[in-house]
Amino acid sequence: MRSEYDVIVIGGGPAGLAAAIKAKELGLNVLLIENREFLGGIPLQCVHPGFGIHYFKEDLTGTEFIHRIIERFRALDVEYYTNAHVLEVVPYSYRHKILRIVTEEGLFEVAARTVVYAAGARERHMFEIGITGHRVAGIYTAGEAQTMMDIYGVMPGKEIVIVGSGDVGLIMARRFTLEGAKVKAVIELMPYPGGLTRNVVQCLEDFGIPLYLSHAVTRVEGKKRVERVIVTKVDEKLRPIPGTEESIECDTVVLAAGLVPYLKVIEKAGVEIDPATRGPVVNSYLETSVPGIFVAGNALVINDLVDYVVEQGEEAAMGAYEFVKNGGLPALKWRKLVKGRNIRLAVPHYLADTKDVTIYARVGEPEENVRLRFPEIGKEIRLPFVRPSEMIRVKLKKEEIARAKDRITMEVVRDE
Numbered sequence: 001m002r003s004e005y006d007v008i009v010i011g012g013g014p015a016g017l018a019a020a021i022k023a024k025e026l027g028l029n030v031l032l033i034e035n036r037e038f039l040g041g042i043p044l045q046c047v048h049p050g051f052g053i054h055y056f057k058e059d060l061t062g063t064e065f066i067h068r069i070i071e072r073f074r075a076l077d078v079e080y081y082t083n084a085h086v087l088e089v090v091p092y093s094y095r096h097k098i099l100r101i102v103t104e105e106g107l108f109e110v111a112a113r114t115v116v117y118a119a120g121a122r123e124r125h126m127f128e129i130g131i132t133g134h135r136v137a138g139i140y141t142a143g144e145a146q147t148m149m150d151i152y153g154v155m156p157g158k159e160i161v162i163v164g165s166g167d168v169g170l171i172m173a174r175r176f177t178l179e180g181a182k183v184k185a186v187i188e189l190m191p192y193p194g195g196l197t198r199n200v201v202q203c204l205e206d207f208g209i210p211l212y213l214s215h216a217v218t219r220v221e222g223k224k225r226v227e228r229v230i231v232t233k234v235d236e237k238l239r240p241i242p243g244t245e246e247s248i249e250c251d252t253v254v255l256a257a258g259l260v261p262y263l264k265v266i267e268k269a270g271v272e273i274d275p276a277t278r279g280p281v282v283n284s285y286l287e288t289s290v291p292g293i294f295v296a297g298n299a300l301v302i303n304d305l306v307d308y309v310v311e312q313g314e315e316a317a318m319g320a321y322e323f324v325k326n327g328g329l330p331a332l333k334w335r336k337l338v339k340g341r342n343i344r345l346a347v348p349h350y351l352a353d354t355k356d357v358t359i360y361a362r363v364g365e366p367e368e369n370v371r372l373r374f375p376e377i378g379k380e381i382r383l384p385f386v387r388p389s390e391m392i393r394v395k396l397k398k399e400e401i402a403r404a405k406d407r408i409t410m411e412v413v414r415d416e
């Protein structure tokens with residue numbers, strides 16, 4: 001390990017690997033630190049297809065996808081450590097950050113001119129989503145269950161109830177069924193499924209797995225292990241309706257109730273957080289409010305597709321390159337991206353007219369036949385539908401950004 005790097009990448013999942021590859025290709029000296037025993041992040045434990053459709057123009061499994069990226073990374077001879085954990089990033093000066101890293105050999109302090117933070121997301125746990133009851137064996141997050149099954153070859157249970165119908169919950173329902181478990185139900189709080197329609201059809205309907213919409217698991221019961229869950233209907237304000245309780249016998253509960261950007265390592269460095277994404281506020285170089293700390297992937301915003309995650313990793317590395325080359329990003333004129341009608345979240349938060357920018361956004365409510373509008377720059381895109389579960393990805397050209405004075409509103413309007 002050197003005492004200083006141009007860029008230290010935190011996290012060896014798809015975002016971190018893509019950032020390290022791009023930074024190395026741009027001629028920076030790079031160190032990548034990964035917590036786990038292996039490089040690869042989440043796709044390593046995903047044996048289902050649906051990865052790389054945009055990036056490689058092929059439908060790959062998670063493992064196939066990530067092995068292609070790891071091959072590129074290894075070919076460039078990037079320095080990296082696995083089984084190593086970044087404890088803290090201290091913004092020592094404008095141009096230098098100090099990282100405290102624990103490896104198998106000990107505790108190190110290393111300096112970096114820039115950091116690309118790509119540590120992924122954490123899963124929401126039982127009490128965070130309002131489930132009461134016994135803290136017994138047999139309750140797993142989807143990530144824990146997937147790691148047990150697809151990395152260690154151990155089935156978490158035989159009769160399973162899944163909480164949450166996002167893509168993770170849907171894909172896990174199919175995985176459990178294919179491995180011989182009985183998925184008794186998938187429970188969803190909202191009146192519509194949280195995941196892609198193709199996953200509702202291919203993962204639930206094709207296997208006859210019941211989906212309870214507008215329902216919540218309100219209680220887990222059992223002595224030593226889960227024996228049943230109590231499922232309750234919810235009203236339009238998502239409050240449980242007394243008297244609608246139903247009991248479902250099961251031995252396992254799998255929580256697939258959403259991911260939250262994992263920010264523990266950079267929170268203390270003082271990065272500003274957006275309450276909508278629960279990730280950092282960033283500019284179009286994916287730089288956080290702390291100069292020289294860039295962020296990408298699920299640590300920035302929860303993405304549906306790994307293709308977008310890789311794109312963000314490359315973008316953050318290009319930002320780090322600009323910073324290293326010029327001793328900081330130039331003082332630019334930033335336009336604030338303002339969330340208009342039916343836009344629940346959108347990144348990046350500040351845009352400059354120095355380059356084209358890709359915006360990633362989600363709506364609050366599903367709608368059909370709409371237009372995505374940016375009134376200040378006169379841009380409109382017609383969309384057949386928008387859904388909270390499907391990220392909107394749209395490119396703004398630098399000439400378009402230059403048309404705005406100080407803000408660019410993004411809104412969804414109904415087609416007359």
Ligand SMILES: Cc1cc2nc3c(=O)[nH]c(=O)nc-3n(C[C@H](O)[C@H](O)[C@H](O)COP(=O)(O)OP(=O)(O)OC[C@H]3O[C@@H](n4cnc5c(N)ncnc54)[C@H](O)[C@@H]3O)c2cc1C
Nearest residue numbers: 011013014015034035041042050086119120297298305306
């Ligand atoms: C069940 C499931 C199914 C999915 N299916 C699809 C699909 O079909 N198609 C698709 O395109 N996408 C899919 N995805 C989404 C895709 O896997 C993610 O978007 C992607 O993995 C996010 O990449 P990331 O690099 O941001 O985070 P991760 O993959 O989570 O990688 C982050 C890495 O950072 C490491 N790390 C964390 N903290 C530290 C630290 N302090 N120090 C060092 N290292 C650290 C972690 O160990 C981890 O390896 C799925 C996700 C899940 C969970």
